[in-house]
Amino acid sequence: MDESFYKRIEAVLENLDNHAHCGGVYHDIEGKSFPKVGKAFCRLCAACVFHSKAGDFCRQAARAGAYQSQIKGDVHYFKCWLGLYGIVIPVSPDGEKIIGAIEIGGLLPKGELQKIQHNMISTLSAIDSGEKLQHFINAFQGIEEMPNVEMEKIGEFLKEAVLSSGLLSAEKFSERNALWKQQERLAVGMEALSSIREERRKRILMCAEDLSSLFQSGKEPDFLKKTDELLSLILLESSQDISKVKAYLAMVVTILSMNFLLKGEKWSKIMTVNNLYLEEIVKFEDIKEICFWFERLTLKLFRNIHIEKKNEDVSEKVISYLHKRFSENIRLVEVAKFAGASTSGVMHKLKKETGQTFSQHMNSIRVKEAKRLLAFTSLPLGEISQRCGFRDQSYFTKVFSKTVNIGPREFRKMLVNASQ
Incomplete structure (x- = not known):
């Protein structure tokens, strides 16, 4: 040394x-x-x-x-x-x-x-x-x-x-700890499920279906618990024969892939990835390693799906927030906190998914309400601007004119003339 x-x-x-x-x-x-x-x-x-x-x-x-x-x-x-x-x-x-x-x-x-x-x-x-x-x-x-x-x-x-x-090595030491803890959990699981002898294969299929459902709507602790149950049943049914364990896991991976297809994923993408997973399964010769691989794989997929799902919800949450609180002094940082995203994340998601910026969305909602008040009330422009969340009448007129191509006063007159 x-x-x-x-x-x-x-x-x-x-x-x-x-x-x-x-x-x-x-x-x-x-x-x-x-x-x-x-x-x-x-x-x-x-x-x-x-x-x-x-x-x-x-x-x-x-x-x-x-x-x-x-x-x-x-x-x-x-x-x-x-x-x-x-x-x-x-x-x-x-x-x-x-x-x-x-x-x-x-x-x-x-x-x-x-x-x-x-x-x-x-x-x-x-x-x-x-x-x-x-x-x-x-x-x-x-x-x-x-x-x-x-x-x-x-x-x-x-x-x-x-x-x-x-x-x-922190990375490898941590990985070994995760492997060790999984083996402890599976030992407990096998002991608890050892009395189940009949229809064990049917139970494995049911667990695979349950796991597939948890991908979309489950919580991570429940997902991990179901993964442990599935692996414990496979180890019991296979008598820890590596060839049989690989066969069962190949079946489970294919079931998960089929469920992704039924939910609308592209056939070519899912089948390509599924075949890659099957090739990985063939290579394993150690039961502990293949069980750990399966848990890491499914957990990674679970987390990726929930990250994507969370990102998909951001724009919807932001727009909902603006509709409910457009009359207030809205700050981007507060909206981002509500949506569970960063300010830059909110701006990027809105622009990418809707084609409009945060300010454009906010002004569009406020102008829509202003048009309603101009059409159905006799409120003065100053009060309408306040009710719609604009900081002053001058700014309200500027935004309204830019959005509608006509000023708010002229818009009201146009509506009155049209009704006569």
């Missing part, structure tokens, strides 16, 4: 010293270099790490924990050979190869100290004796208990410190 790598390691350890109130230690995954210990690292753990016998136990625990952490995409909590708790996270800049581990050790939850004290001293006595044993015992006496919630906060800080340093 180059000098910049070790500087980042030292920066993380210093960060832990200053902000987590618990120092850390860096272990080289292959044990080729000595551990790097932070200043605030547990004294007992530091003594163990550099001990000729105990050090091997510490390094093995850190390595095993780093691989566990890599698998589940989260810090790994473990109990060391002495009964103390540790938190570990891998060092893997590319997100694939683990080259080290950063550990915080010497943690004890509330109420644990008395439980482990006797066994810990016995274990240490078996490893060493004399002055070194006394050194271990003195270091142990400095350990303080802490609430579980405090340990969790330390774990979160460790994760953020390592990810922000670039010593671990």
Whole structure:
């Protein structure tokens, strides 16, 4: 490793010293270099790490924990050979190869100290004796208990410190965490649905139809829940045979595509995309990966549809707002907030979808109301301008004349003359 790598390691350890109130230690995954210990690292753990016998136990625990952490995409909590708790996270800049581990050790939850004290001293006595044993015992006496919630906060800080340093790929670590959580949910789902044996295939088809409906009108938590149910049923019905899982998912993807066609999507577009998805399915050889792919795919489609749907509603919301409140002093920023869009988004959507700008829409609605009042009331022009939301009569006359090609006074006279 180059000098910049070790500087980042030292920066993380210093960060832990200053902000987590618990120092850390860096272990080289292959044990080729000595551990790097932070200043605030547990004294007992530091003594163990550099001990000729105990050090091997510490390094093995850190390595095993780093691989566990890599698998589940989260810090790994473990109990060391002495009964103390540790938190570990891998060092893997590319997100694939683990080259080290950063550990915080010497943690004890509330109420644990008395439980482990006797066994810990016995274990240490078996490893060493004399002055070194006394050194271990003195270091142990400095350990303080802490609430579980405090340990969790330390774990979160460790994760953020390592990810922000670039010593671990944030993108791949997050992806592994999502995969791990999905597998936990599917395990629970399979357990809950295991009693359903008859008509399981029919239930899979029904779930696929339900999922298709949720694309248009569902909420994301309900969509994810239905996706989990569908995958759990497929895993049960296929007995986790990868070939059968691929066959069921190919069927589900095609059902979803057919429903998009029935809703008016272009045939060529949907069939081209559907075939690409089927080609993707064929490539998978791992059940966990194909389940994760399916969830990411459908969730992406769900979000894209709802973004498009939200954008389609913007113009409608803006025009509705103008019709209801044209008599007020309307500000674009307020209308944009009502429509759930930015001011630039409102202007772009209106122009693109209606061919008119925001100001043109607003003036058109106001002039339409002014024409009604001029035709059916005898209200003076000043009051009509106020009722229609114009800032003054002069501006009202200017906008009206530009829109109708005749002034409001002349417009009223024309109507009177036409009725005589």
